[in-house]
Amino acid sequence: MTASAGPGLSLMMEAIGLSGMTETPVVIIDTQRGGPSTGLPTKQEQSDINALIHGTHGEIPKVVLAPSSIEECFYDMIEAFNLADKYQLPVIVVTDLQLSLGKQSCELLDYDRISIDRGKLVPEAPELEAGGLFKRYELTEDGISPRVLPGQKNGIHHVTGVEHDESGRPSESAVNRKLMMDKRLGKMERIKVENPIHVDAPYDKPELLIIGMGSTGGTIKQARERLENEGITTNQMMIRLLHPFPAEAVMPYVEQAKQVIVLEHNATGQLADLIKLHVGSREKITSVLKYDGNPFLPSIVVEECRKACQASKELV
Numbered sequence: 001m002t003a004s005a006g007p008g009l010s011l012m013m014e015a016i017g018l019s020g021m022t023e024t025p026v027v028i029i030d031t032q033r034g035g036p037s038t039g040l041p042t043k044q045e046q047s048d049i050n051a052l053i054h055g056t057h058g059e060i061p062k063v064v065l066a067p068s069s070i071e072e073c074f075y076d077m078i079e080a081f082n083l084a085d086k087y088q089l090p091v092i093v094v095t096d097l098q099l100s101l102g103k104q105s106c107e108l109l110d111y112d113r114i115s116i117d118r119g120k121l122v123p124e125a126p127e128l129e130a131g132g133l134f135k136r137y138e139l140t141e142d143g144i145s146p147r148v149l150p151g152q153k154n155g156i157h158h159v160t161g162v163e164h165d166e167s168g169r170p171s172e173s174a175v176n177r178k179l180m181m182d183k184r185l186g187k188m189e190r191i192k193v194e195n196p197i198h199v200d201a202p203y204d205k206p207e208l209l210i211i212g213m214g215s216t217g218g219t220i221k222q223a224r225e226r227l228e229n230e231g232i233t234t235n236q237m238m239i240r241l242l243h244p245f246p247a248e249a250v251m252p253y254v255e256q257a258k259q260v261i262v263l264e265h266n267a268t269g270q271l272a273d274l275i276k277l278h279v280g281s282r283e284k285i286t287s288v289l290k291y292d293g294n295p296f297l298p299s300i301v302v303e304e305c306r307k308a309c310q311a312s313k314e315l316v
Contacts, residue, residue: 004030005097016056016060021162024088033045044294045265060089060090066239068216075113085121087119196241198238199236207257212238217238223301259286262285272287
């Protein structure tokens with residue numbers, strides 16, 4: 001594993017692509033802060049979303065987790081390692097500066113919840129024929145190939161960034177290329193992540209559904225308390241899995257709400273665009289953006305929600 005902020009993530013892109021091609025498990029932590037380039041190195045932002053999902057050239061499978069509390073950070077790191085090992089791909093855990101550097105209290109951590117899943121790590125590789133190689137990239141029914149640790153007896157194989165056959169030998173065969181691409185990308189259909197969203201939804205048809213990620217959860221909660229006192233019904237959703245996007249989990253809550261507010265620290269509404277792409281309902285989604293380096297205050301969220309409610313009434 002390794003950890004960095006946005007500029008470091010940019011420098012890792014080629015290696016992330018190599019991880020996807022060689023099916024090497026890796027966990028990467030990205031603490032988002034002001035960009036681009038050196039940007040605002042000590043300020044808050046959530047502007048790496050597009051880079052996290054689409055940054056590498058070519059097409060590889062990957063997972064992007066987005067915890068929204070200190071407690072979730074702890075458990076999500078365990079899940080990140082298990083996902084990386086099980087599916088043999090890069091897993092990125094994305095936070096933001098406010099969550100990474102802030103202080104929070106949490107419930108006592110339950111170490112009994114910790115389990116380690118190394119996936120298809122082969123304890124003993126079968127004997128090889130003379131001159132033979134271990135089929136590290138074997139085409140299997142579930143799309144996950146057996147894996148050995150470096151130096152393991154009978155585990156010798158090629159590892160290369162170019163397209164390869166089942167034993168890792170370079171290959172530009174059209175038939176092999178399609179089989180290997182389908183094998184790698186097919187993992188995305190099998191990935192299972194616990195609790196891809198965190199929802200507080202006391203209302204069946206709220207006036208507002210407020211969506212956020214990362215450190216905005218507490219701010220949204222405080223804003224909702226004020227809105228409730230004004231008679232505005234709200235539900236809250238924190239997106240905890242950015243990729244593969246949990247459209248089936250998100251869709252029912254978006255459809256139930258009269259208006260959807262997406263709160264995020266960037267200038268282009270990257271999280272809102274993800275929701276529009278995978279869920280739809282573009283006409284009811286309003287982006288509330290803040291990219292001056294400072295975190296949202298509950299008062300700002302309350303004011304923007306009032307505006308959205310007023311605009312909705314005027315349309316009616």
